[in-house]
Amino acid sequence: MRVLVTGAFGNIGFSTVQELLRQGHTVRCLDLRTKPNEQKASQISREAGERVTVQWGDIRQREVLAEAVRDQEVVVHLAAILPPDIYEKLELAYEVNVEGTRNAIEVARQQPRPPRFLFGSSLDVFGYTQDQPPPRKVTDPVQATDDYTRHKLEGEAMLKQSGLTWTIFRFADVPPLGPRPIHPIMFRIPLETRLEMLHTFDAGLAVANAVSSDEVWGKIWLIGGGPSCQVRYRDYLNRMLEVMGIGSLPEEAFGHEPYCTDWLDTSESQRVLRYQRHSFEEIIQDVAKYAAPPAPVRALMPLLRPVVRRQMLKLSPYWQKAQARSA
Numbered sequence: 196m197r198v199l200v201t202g203a204f205g206n207i208g209f210s211t212v213q214e215l216l217r218q219g220h221t222v223r224c225l226d227l228r229t230k231p232n233e234q235k236a237s238q239i240s241r242e243a244g245e246r247v248t249v250q251w252g253d254i255r256q257r258e259v260l261a262e263a264v265r266d267q268e269v270v271v272h273l274a275a276i277l278p279p280d281i282y283e284k285l286e287l288a289y290e291v292n293v294e295g296t297r298n299a300i301e302v303a304r305q306q307p308r309p310p311r312f313l314f315g316s317s318l319d320v321f322g323y324t325q326d327q328p329p330p331r332k333v334t335d336p337v338q339a340t341d342d343y344t345r346h347k348l349e350g351e352a353m354l355k356q357s358g359l360t361w362t363i364f365r366f367a368d369v370p371p372l373g374p375r376p377i378h379p380i381m382f383r384i385p386l387e388t389r390l391e392m393l394h395t396f397d398a399g400l401a402v403a404n405a406v407s408s409d410e411v412w413g414k415i416w417l418i419g420g421g422p423s424c425q426v427r428y429r430d431y432l433n434r435m436l437e438v439m440g441i442g443s444l445p446e447e448a449f450g451h452e453p454y455c456t457d458w459l460d461t462s463e464s465q466r467v468l469r470y471q472r473h474s475f476e477e478i479i480q481d482v483a484k485y486a487a488p489p490a491p492v493r494a495l496m497p498l499l500r501p502v503v504r505r506q507m508l509k510l511s512p513y514w515q516k517a518q519a520r521s522a
């Protein structure tokens with residue numbers, strides 16, 4: 196099949212492109228022209244030859260999408276600005292996440308043979324649910340709690356009303372396989388929070404399997420790693436800090452305000468899409484390959500550790516307050 200992937204060189208996007216090509220599809224990649232994206236484009240063009248084409252462009256421009264969507268049988272729309280970046284560019288994020296999605300849907304509708312349309316959404320749309328018994332089910336009510344969830348819910352609603360053959364994937368937490376800067380948001384999440392992880396390759400497999408499935412259309416799906424990937428934030432964070440040689444951080448550094456994430460009922464998506472191949476520990480090992488410091492730095496870690504921990508803790512407003520109280 197001919198498949199357009201927007202946000203093709205992002206985290207889930209690139210796993211999707213790789214899996215689609217592995218399954219024999221012809222893929223058009225649309226993304227912004229940045230250095231890291233160019234590197235991925237070269238890699239995939241080397242590997243897949245003529246079955247992959249790359250189009251650089253901004254989804255805020257309808258003509259960019261008109262060119263990208265032409266002749267495609269399926270559109271996988273993943274391009275978006277996510278937390279935490281979204282909070283620093285709210286206007287741009289609205290244009291990309293909402294107007295960009297509107298552009299993609301409108302252009303798809305205008306095709307002589309409109310393509311099927313898969314929209315990448317997030318489990319965040321369930322809002323704060325930690326006070327409810329898990330897991331979240333696809334029939335649970337949704338609740339916008341910030342700009343990101345508002346944008347995703349708007350995208351979902353537009354697509355359902357579009358008249359296109361649609362499907363919506365609400366993804367669990369998919370850590371990227373690549374360097375990720377340390378951000379204060381890591382302290383905002385209470386340590387007890389239920390969190391469901393998903394390996395990026397499994398996310399890509401779910402999307403690629405959906406493209407040739409007859410069962411996914413007209414429905415919303417919860418896409419997570421399944422019971423073996425249902426952990427607490429504390430488990431994930433401490434394992435990551437351990438493999439990075441930093442060690443766990445004090446409890447007082449973490450907040451207590453509820454955070455949008457939860458365990459999901461993925462029994463139906465797994466039955467139809469057969470994508471859950473990696474366990475929590477495999478996710479940690481693969482993410483650590485990129486997140487962990489290089490061997491020479493790791494050797495020095497026992498010495499560097501106190502400095503690194505101090506720098507990290509400086510990012511926590513909760514830790515700063517606790518320190519001020521005890522001073």
Ligand SMILES: O=c1ccn([C@@H]2O[C@H](COP(=O)(O)OP(=O)(O)O[C@H]3O[C@H](CO)[C@@H](O)[C@H](O)[C@H]3O)[C@@H](O)[C@H]2O)c(=O)[nH]1
Nearest residue numbers: 202204205206207208226227273274275291315316317366
């Ligand atoms: O104006 C923009 C902004 C971003 N991007 C691209 O969009 C992609 C976003 O990817 P990334 O930031 O790595 O996020 P993912 O983790 O892959 O996010 C996926 O999963 C999220 C749910 O977890 C969904 O909200 C997203 O739509 C879906 O892409 C990247 O390639 C960006 O270059 C654009 O094409 N245009």
